[in-house]
Amino acid sequence: MxxxxxxxxxxxxxxxxxxxxxxxxxxxxxxxxxxxxxxxxxxxxxxSPSASRLAGGRTGSVAVVVPRITRWFFGVVVEAVEDFLHEAGYDLLLHNLGGRERNRQRLLRTAALHKRVDAIMLVATPLRAAEMSALAALDLPGVTISSGTEVPGWPCVRIDDVAAARTATRHLLELGHRRIAHISGDPDDELAFSAHLDRRRGYQEALRAAGLRPDPALDVESSFDIDGGTRATEELLRRGDPPTAIFASCDEMAMGALTALREAGLRVPQDVSVIGIDDHALSGVLGLSTIAQPAAEQGRLAAKMLLDPLAGRSPEAGMSTTAAPVILPTRLVVRESTAPARAH
Amino acid sequence: MxxxxxxxxxxxxxxxxxxxxxxxxxxxxxxxxxxxxxxxxxxxxxxSPSASRLAGGRTGSVAVVVPRITRWFFGVVVEAVEDFLHEAGYDLLLHNLGGRERNRQRLLRTAALHKRVDAIMLVATPLRAAEMSALAALDLPGVTISSGTEVPGWPCVRIDDVAAARTATRHLLELGHRRIAHISGDPDDELAFSAHLDRRRGYQEALRAAGLRPDPALDVESSFDIDGGTRATEELLRRGDPPTAIFASCDEMAMGALTALREAGLRVPQDVSVIGIDDHALSGVLGLSTIAQPAAEQGRLAAKMLLDPLAGRSPEAGMSTTAAPVILPTRLVVRESTAPARAH
DNA sequence: CTGAAAGCGCTTACAG
DNA sequence: CTGAAAGCGCTTACAG
Missing domain, CATH: 1.10.260.40 (lambda repressor-like DNA-binding domains)
Incomplete structure (x- = not known):
């Protein structure tokens, strides 16, 4: 050599x-x-990177932490981030929590991050107090994506989950639906991030604005993925007097709902309308109405906000570290899974 | 510190x-x-990892190269590999080619891998001659996943693509189909990996074994993803006299086919049967028949074959570096997208 | 089983 | 604008 x-x-x-x-x-x-x-x-x-790192103190690497790389949102975010980081000459160390508690512990309780990276990106990974202080001890710059996962001093990129949920619910209300169910991820889940809570809030706000009272019987929690959507919907149907519409916290749950409804012999949208949030790559294939969110753009922007200061570039106006989160827009995409409620 | x-x-x-x-x-x-x-x-x-690396010569990192992390197979593989690597104390440097030629060049023509990792995993990334010699110059151990991407001296984990395609096609033949189309990825595509070619071969073999002659008009290439499936199917339908069944090279293309067929007013499976390869997480939701392949298992096994020698552990019997590729089994999963051909 | 010393290959004040 | 020298924080022969 x-x-x-x-x-x-x-x-x-x-x-x-x-x-x-x-x-x-x-x-x-x-x-x-x-x-x-x-x-x-x-x-x-x-x-030699090792020699350069030891002498210079910079690693040229960034850790990116996601709950599950196999889920649509995280895959798209990581793809955008990877591109941005490599373009800027940084390596990407991937940490996929995979829904396992031990993985979380390994990440923050061991030296998995210690002196290995120049910065950290946390995607939809809310921290416990102990984890937060372990992170603070690392004394690294970072950025978060998704609401409810803020870290003091780090910028945050996300959508307005409350507004997105409100729009989805209002779409159903405008179609004449009154019995509108909500299915979402379990906040006790280790991977829970409070986007759930915000989305529930938006759902409830829209109902109240329409003069309806949120019905706990129509609000079911499960895991934040396809299977969770199926299970939540099955539970919903078991409770009798099914809703005429379902607002799912994310498209993957909505897809699970489609499966459960089909199995139960209910037609979408004739018997039940379904809407999600995301605009998953397969939502078009399934004809799923949804609230589209810019996943790649959130990743790209967060990566930029992370690297600009490292490069000595001052953050652009409106992207200051201490400022409020950067909120990216969402938009309603109406497809075939939502239709007017039938008259009784 | x-x-x-x-x-x-x-x-x-x-x-x-x-x-x-x-x-x-x-x-x-x-x-x-x-x-x-x-x-x-x-x-x-x-x-301090940098100091340890410089003094010891080991980086404790592995590079994992995938074409597109957002596609089902690669997401699942990376998740399994990430788990295995971190469990063993290694970091994972992610390289997502993202269909961009410049990303390939950056990876092998620059020092993106030089002294940064102890080993390399190449997933469905076939190399050109120049890239192959750049890789050889790195003089690192490695492993590949998927056929047609072999690197001399590296073990390989994959499925039998020819057999998988044969099984899929035979399933359609057994349902009485005779006009069976094939849609697949473009081998000129920078991301092409010869799994395509093997799958086409299996398709043709099955047809011939049934006394049929493969019809070029029924064999369309596009990109190896959802959109590609849609475009290929549209092209198929433009050619007139549509097939009664479509075998797609992967589930994502099959999903694109479902979309195109629906747009064209054709019902699945009444008018056209569709089958893919993968058993994508959403294939169940879509009722898509497929040939299931063990993605996570391929990732886990490849990671193990990569790390065992690094840990001084000799590869298990049957996993020798110079031996033939390790072939994992696939299996036919019949759902609602395939049905008997109607009598004329 | 343990230690003193060299060395891994760079970058960074410092001095000019 | 450039160089000599120290130092980054470990691991590895080597010797005992």
Whole structure:
């Protein structure tokens, strides 16, 4: 392996100068820089990351923590973040909690992050007090995506979950529905993030605004995925007097609902309307009405907000670290799964 | 930050002994080890990865390269691999090619992997000659998942794509179908992996075994995703005299086919049967018949085959590096998207 | 089983 | 704009 001394010798300069030239520092004359680059090129030199990290203190890596990479939102976010990070020359260390408590513990109670990364991105990962202080002890910059997962001093990118849920529910109300159920993820779940709670709030607000009283019998919690949607809907149907519409906290739950309704012999949307939140890649295929949220854009923006300060760039106006969360817009997408309520 | 000298001083031993004790090397007396661990615990000591890497030469990291983390198969594989790697104390550097040529180049033509990882996992990423030699120059152990992406000297985990396609096609034949179309990914696509070709071969073999001649008009290529399935099916329908059944190279393409058929006013399975390969998480929701492949198991097994040698463990019997690929089983899952062909 | 010392390959003040 | 030297915090022969 060729190292920096080899390049220095060939270029006829010191290793300090090689280091500076290769990193593009301004304190190197054009001629010297040219010679160094030529020598490095000729020797196929590549800096040793370990040595550079030890000496320089920067790792050039970012940890990205997601609950489940297999779920639509997290996959899309990670894809956007990965692209942005690599474009900027950073490595991405992936941490997928996978719904396992031990994974959370491993992440924050062991040295999984200690001196391994320059910054942390937490996606929909709410922290307990002990975890929060472990994180604070790391003393790293970071950013969060999704509501209810804020970390003091870190910027946050998200949508307005309350508004999204309100819009979804209002869509059903405008179609004439009155018995509107809500299915969502279990807040006791280790992976719970309070987007659930916000979405429930939006649902209830919309009902009240229409003069309806939220009915606990029409509000079922399960896991925040396809199976959870199926189970929640089955439970809903077991309770008798089924709703004429279901607002699911996310598209994956809505998809589970579609399955359960079909199994129960109920037609969508003739018997029951269904709407979710996300605009999952398969929502179009399923004809699922939904509230679209910009997943890739949230990832890209969060990555930018994370790296700009590291690069010495000051955050853009409106993106200040201490400011309120950056809220990205959502929009109603009406497909075939929602239709007017039938007259009684 | 507390460092190894602090621990050494507190424990009353040399830094060499601290290093040995903390890494669990056998050449440390029980009593000494106990004292060192207690000191480390008391000081909240965590080793500096950069220093350890520079001095020891091991990075404790593995690069995992996938075409698109947002596609079902790759998400599931990465989840399984991530779990295995972290369990074993390794970090996972994610590289998502995202269908971009520049990302491929960045990965292998720059020093993106140079001295950053101890091993590489390539998932469905076929290499060009230049890329292959860049990879060889890295001189790292590795493993591949999926056929057609073999790297000399690296073990490979995959399914038998030819057999899977044969089973899918035979299922349609047994239902009485004769005009069976095939839709698949474009092999000129930068992300192409020859699983496509194997699957086409299995399709053609099954047709021939049934006395049928593969009809080029019934074989359409597009991109290996939902949209590609839609476009390929639209093209199929434009060609007139539509097939009575479609075998899609993967479930995501099959889902695209479902969309295109619905738009065209064709019912599934009454007018057209559809089958894919994967058993995607949403195939059940869509009632899609498919050939299930064990994605998580392929990831887990490949990770194990990668790490066992690094840990000094000899690969298990039948998992030798130079041996033939490890082939995992697939199985036919019949749902509602396939039905007997109607009599003419 | 343990320690003193060299060395891993860079970057960073400091001095000029 | 450039260089000599120290130092980043470990691990690894080597010797005992």
């Amino acid at each position: 060729t190292k920096i001394d080899d390049v220095a010798r060939l270029a006829g300069v010191s290793t300090a100068t090689v280091s500076r030239a290769l990193r593009g520092l301004p304190t190197v004359s054009a001629a010297t820089r040219r010679r160094v680059l030529a020598a490095a090129e000729q020797l196929q030199y590549a800096v | 507390t460092k190894i000298d602090d621990v050494a001083r507190l424990a009353g031993v040399s830094t060499a002994t601290v290093s040995r004790a903390l890494r669990g090397l056998p050449t440390v007396s029980a009593a000494t080890r106990r004292r060192v661990l207690a000191a480390a615990e008391q000081l909240q000591y965590a080793v």
